[in-house]
Amino acid sequence: MSEKPKKKSANKDAQLILRLDKDERDAFVALCRELDTTAAREIRHFIRKFMKKHADKA
Template sequence: MKRSKKKNSQLIIRINDEDRRTFVELCDELDTSAAREVRRFIKGFVAKYEQEQNENSKKLE
């Protein structure tokens, strides 16, 4: 079984109250947490960037 990495860092962001409330309420409705969804976004964003970088470097070869 894959062992998850220890979560030992924080990312503090500023968003308006309405966006935060809407996001947290939606996460609750979907039975997930805001933190989980932010982590999922970050992982997907990084993976997409890395994939694009790999594709661009292959084009240069």
């Protein structure tokens, strides 16, 4: 059997590491799961929205 080729993320070659309380993180991940989304997707959405809101200040 051959291995499936790994999908390459479209231009996602950087990471943002942040520290937060474990209980808060777990609750966020659980809520995302309940809403059929991922924590990463919601964080990316927040960043894009925040940047768009403040685009005139950059």
